[in-house]
Amino acid sequence: MRTIPVGLLGLGNVGAGVVRLLADNDAAIGARLGASIEIRAAAVRDAHKPRQATLDRARLTTDPAALCADPEIRVVVEVMGGAEPARTLLLQAIAAGKHVVTANKHVLAEHGDEIFAAAAAARVNVYYEAAVCGGLPIIRALREGLASDRIQEVAGIVNGTSNFILTAMTDEGRPFDEVLRAAQAAGYAEADPSFDVDGIDACHKLTLLARLSFGVRLRPGQILCDGIRPITPADLALAARFGYVVKPLAIADDDGQGVLARVHPALVPARDPLASCAGTMNAIKVTSAALGQSLYQGRGAGMMPTAVAVVADLIEVCRDLPEARAVRGAAGRAVPAPGPPPSPSRPLRDPGDLECRYYLRFAAADRPGVLAQVTRVLGEHEISIWQLIQEGAPAPGSPAAVVVVTHPARERRVRSALALIDRLPVIAHPTLLLRIQAQGQVTGACPGVML
Numbered sequence: 001m002r003t004i005p006v007g008l009l010g011l012g013n014v015g016a017g018v019v020r021l022l023a024d025n026d027a028a029i030g031a032r033l034g035a036s037i038e039i040r041a042a043a044v045r046d047a048h049k050p051r052q053a054t055l056d057r058a059r060l061t062t063d064p065a066a067l068c069a070d071p072e073i074r075v076v077v078e079v080m081g082g083a084e085p086a087r088t089l090l091l092q093a094i095a096a097g098k099h100v101v102t103a104n105k106h107v108l109a110e111h112g113d114e115i116f117a118a119a120a121a122a123r124v125n126v127y128y129e130a131a132v133c134g135g136l137p138i139i140r141a142l143r144e145g146l147a148s149d150r151i152q153e154v155a156g157i158v159n160g161t162s163n164f165i166l167t168a169m170t171d172e173g174r175p176f177d178e179v180l181r182a183a184q185a186a187g188y189a190e191a192d193p194s195f196d197v198d199g200i201d202a203c204h205k206l207t208l209l210a211r212l213s214f215g216v217r218l219r220p221g222q223i224l225c226d227g228i229r230p231i232t233p234a235d236l237a238l239a240a241r242f243g244y245v246v247k248p249l250a251i252a253d254d255d256g257q258g259v260l261a262r263v264h265p266a267l268v269p270a271r272d273p274l275a276s277c278a279g280t281m282n283a284i285k286v287t288s289a290a291l292g293q294s295l296y297q298g299r300g301a302g303m304m305p306t307a308v309a310v311v312a313d314l315i316e317v318c319r320d321l322p323e324a325r326a327v328r329g330a331a332g333r334a335v336p337a338p339g340p341p342p343s344p345s346r347p348l349r350d351p352g353d354l355e356c357r358y359y360l361r362f363a364a365a366d367r368p369g370v371l372a373q374v375t376r377v378l379g380e381h382e383i384s385i386w387q388l389i390q391e392g393a394p395a396p397g398s399p400a401a402v403v404v405v406t407h408p409a410r411e412r413r414v415r416s417a418l419a420l421i422d423r424l425p426v427i428a429h430p431t432l433l434l435r436i437q438a439q440g441q442v443t444g445a446c447p448g449v450m451l
C-alpha cells in the first residue's frame with residue numbers, strides 16, 4: 001500500500017489524538033483510502049518536553065516553516081492554535097502546493113478570507129471540520145449534506161466550557177466563580193477563561209458557520225457578543241420556573257433582508273432539543289427551507305473527539321491525491337470548493353433589529369416608587385411587561401432583585417431603555433439582559449405580578 005506523508009504543526013492535545021487515531025485505525029483507514037497516512041514530521045515549540053503522543057522523537061522539529069516547505073510532505077495539519085504563526089505557516093504550506101487541514105477557528109475567523117483565497121489560487125483544499133464543535137460533522141453537513149438546500153438559521157451550543165458552567169450552576173445552584181474554579185480544576189476551562197465565558201470562541205466559530213450557511217464574511221467584532229459571567233443561580237432558577245433552561249447560544253439567521261449573527265446566553269424552552277444538551281456537550285440546530293430542522297449533537301472538544309474530525313478531514317483530503325487514486329483506481333473527483341463559496345456577501349442586519357422577549361433583572365433600591373420609575377421608562381420605549389417578580393426581602397441596605405419578562409420587543413428599544421434605567425439613582429448595578437429564544441408563549445406558570 002502506498003504511504004501519504006503528512007506534517008503536523010503542533011503535537012499537543014489534538015496532535016496526540018491524531019497520532020493515536022491514525023495508529024489505532026490504520027488498517028481501516030487504509031481500506032477506506034487505499035493508502036496509508038504517515039506522520040512524517042511534527043513541529044513543536046519544545047522538542048524535549050514529555051508528551052502524550054507516541055511519535056518517534058526523531059520526527060519532532062522546532063522548524064515549522066521547514067516542515068511546510070518539505071517537498072515530500074503532501075498535507076499539512078495545523079493543530080497549534082492561535083492567529084500567528086498559524087496564519088503564516090498555513091499560507092506557506094498552501095503556497096508550497098499542499099492541502100491543509102486545521103482545527104483552528106481563531107486563525108480562520110481572523111484570516112479566513114486570506115487563507116481561502118490563497119488556497120483557491122493554489123488549487124488546494126482547506127478542511128476545518130474540527131474548528132467548529134470538535135467531532136460533530138457540522139461543517140460537512142453544511143458544506144455537503146445541505147449544499148442543495150437554503151439555510152435559514154443555524155443556532156447552537158458551540159462552546160462546551162460555557163455549557164458545562166451553566167449546567168453545573170443550574171443543577172447545583174452554585175455561583176459562577178465557584179463553578180468556574182471547579183471547571184478549571186477538572187480541565188474543562190483554561191486558566192484564562194475569557195475566550196470561552198465571554199463568547200469570543202463562540203464568535204470565532206459563528207463566523208465559520210455563517211460563512212458556510214449564508215456566504216457572509218463576518219469579522220468576530222461584528223457579532224453581538226455577550227458572555228455568561230453576570231448570570232446568577234437565582235436567574236437560572238427563575239428561568240426554570242418559567243419553563244426555560246439558560247444556554248450559551250450562537251445564532252445566525254437570514255430573514256431574507258440580511259443576516260443577523262449573535263452570541264449570548266438565552267432562555268431556551270425546556271422542550272427544545274438544545275435545552276437538553278448538557279455539560280460539555282455541543283449541539284447545533286439547522287433550519288433549512290426544504291429539509292426543515294436537523295440537529296447535530298455530540299462532543300465538541302477533547303483529544304479524541306477532535307482528532308476524529310481532523311483525521312476524517314485528512315482522509316477526505318487524501319482521497320484527492322494521486323497516491324490514493326492510483327491504488328483505488330478511480331476515486332478521482334472534482335476538487336471541492338476550498339472554503340466557503342465566493343458568493344457576494346449577504347447584507348448584515350443590525351443587532352438592534354432583533355425582536356424577542358427579554359428577561360431583565362434590575363438591582364433596585366427597596367423603597368416605594370422605584371418600580372414605577374422602571375416601568376415608566378419601559379413604557380416610554382413601548383416595551384410591554386408580561387411578568388414582574390420581586391422575590392424575598394433583600395438584606396438591609398442591599399438592592400432588591402426585580403425581574404421583568406417582556407413581551408416581544410426590539411433590541412434597540414430595550415437597550416435605550418436600559419441605558420436610561422441604569423442611570424436612575426435607585427438602580428444599584430447594571431441590569432442583566434437575557435434574551436428568550438422562542439417567539440411562542442412562555443410556558444410555565446410563575447408566581448408574580450401580572451401587569
Ligand SMILES: NC(=O)c1ccc[n+]([C@@H]2O[C@H](COP(=O)([O-])OP(=O)(O)OC[C@H]3O[C@@H](n4cnc5c(N)ncnc54)[C@H](OP(=O)(O)O)[C@@H]3O)[C@@H](O)[C@H]2O)c1
Binds near residue numbers: 015
Ligand atoms: N483541545 C481541544 O479539545 C480542541 C477542540 C477543538 C479544536 N481545538 C483546536 O485545536 C488546536 C490545538 O489545540 P490543542 O488543545 O491541541 O493545543 P495544545 O495542547 O496547546 O497544543 C499546541 C501544540 O502546538 C505547538 N506549538 C504552539 N505554538 C507553536 C509554535 N510557534 N511553533 C511550533 N509549535 C508550536 C505546541 O508545542 P509544545 O508542545 O512544544 O508546546 C503544542 O504541541 C487549537 O487551534 C484549538 O483551538 C482544540
